Amino acid sequence: MYNIYIKTFTSTYNIMGVSDEQLSIIVDAYNMKANEFILSGQTYNINRINILKIFTHEIEESPKSVYSNAIEYKIAEKVFGPYYHIPPKNLAKIGSDITDKILKDGIVQSSHSNFLDIEKIQRLKGFELKEFDFKRLIQLCSELNDNFKNKNYLTVAILGRCIINHIPPIFGFNTFNEVSNNYGSQSFKKTMNHLNITMRSIADSFLHDTIRNIESIPSVEQINFSQDFDVLFSEILRILDSK
Numbered sequence: 001m002y003n004i005y006i007k008t009f010t011s012t013y014n015i016m017g018v019s020d021e022q023l024s025i026i027v028d029a030y031n032m033k034a035n036e037f038i039l040s041g042q043t044y045n046i047n048r049i050n051i052l053k054i055f056t057h058e059i060e061e062s063p064k065s066v067y068s069n070a071i072e073y074k075i076a077e078k079v080f081g082p083y084y085h086i087p088p089k090n091l092a093k094i095g096s097d098i099t100d101k102i103l104k105d106g107i108v109q110s111s112h113s114n115f116l117d118i119e120k121i122q123r124l125k126g127f128e129l130k131e132f133d134f135k136r137l138i139q140l141c142s143e144l145n146d147n148f149k150n151k152n153y154l155t156v157a158i159l160g161r162c163i164i165n166h167i168p169p170i171f172g173f174n175t176f177n178e179v180s181n182n183y184g185s186q187s188f189k190k191t192m193n194h195l196n197i198t199m200r201s202i203a204d205s206f207l208h209d210t211i212r213n214i215e216s217i218p219s220v221e222q223i224n225f226s227q228d229f230d231v232l233f234s235e236i237l238r239i240l241d242s243k
Contacts, residue, residue, distance in 0.1 A: 003063055003095060005053040005088050007221070008046060009194065012085050015044065017063030023054070027102055050221040053088045054102050056095035066094060115148035115156065115226045116141050120233045127240050137166055153218040154206050160225060161203035164195055170236055184235065191231045199225045 002023050004015040018026065022039050029037035035047040046052075057063050067086065070076030076084040088097070121141045124134050144159040164176040171179045180192035202223065 001057040001063060003055045003057055003091050005051065005091055006046060006049065007051040009048040009050065011045060014067060014085050015039065016067045017057065048227055052103065053091070053097065054099045055091040055097055058095045114145045116145055116229055117233065120237060123237055129243060132170065137163070140166065153220060153223045157199065157203040157206055157218065157223045160199055167236065170239060188231065188235065191228050195225060195228045195232065
C-alpha cells in the first residue's frame, strides 16, 4: 500500500492506503497532465498541481486509521475548516519516499522550460500603438524566462511582481489591485487575485525581509505562477487585438 500527498494551487490533501493499481491511475493522470482522476467512485482534482509525493506504508496500523487519528498523533496540519492533511515530513515517519523511483526525472523537471509562452511574447512585438510602448514589458518577460530556466527563483518572483505592476493601463486601470477586483469574469478575477495576493506577498517577502539566522531559498513550486500569467497574457493579447 501507498500513501499519497498532493498539493495543487487551490488544495492540499492525502490519499491513504492506495493499491498498486490505484497508484498506476494516479501516476498516469499526473504524467498526462490531466485535471482529475477517479478512484473508487471519488474524483480527485490535480489541476495546476504543484507537488505529488508517494510513500510506502510500513507500519501495522492501517492507513485509514493513521489518518483518522492524525490530529491526536500530532502529525496532521490543518488546511481549512475541519480539513487536515498529513505533510510529507510526517508521511516519511510511516514509510519510505519512493517518488523518485516512480516519477521519472524528465517528467518532474519538465517545468524548467519557459515560464511565459514564447509565442505570446513574440506577438507583443507585433503591436505598434501610440498609447503603449511594449519594449519594457517584452524585456521583463524575456528576463523572467531566462531566470526561470536558470532556476533563479528569487528573481522570477520579483520580475513577476514588476510585470503585474506594469500592465494595468492596458486594462484601463492604474493598479493591478484594481484589475484583479474589477476586470473580467469571476474566474478571471480569481486568477488575478491569486497573482495579486499570493505572488505579490511572496515577492514582497524576498524584497523586504531582513536577514535571519536561518534562511530558505524558494523552490520552483513556490514561485511557479506560469498558468496564471498565461491567463493574464491571453487577455492582454485579446484586448490588443481588438484595438
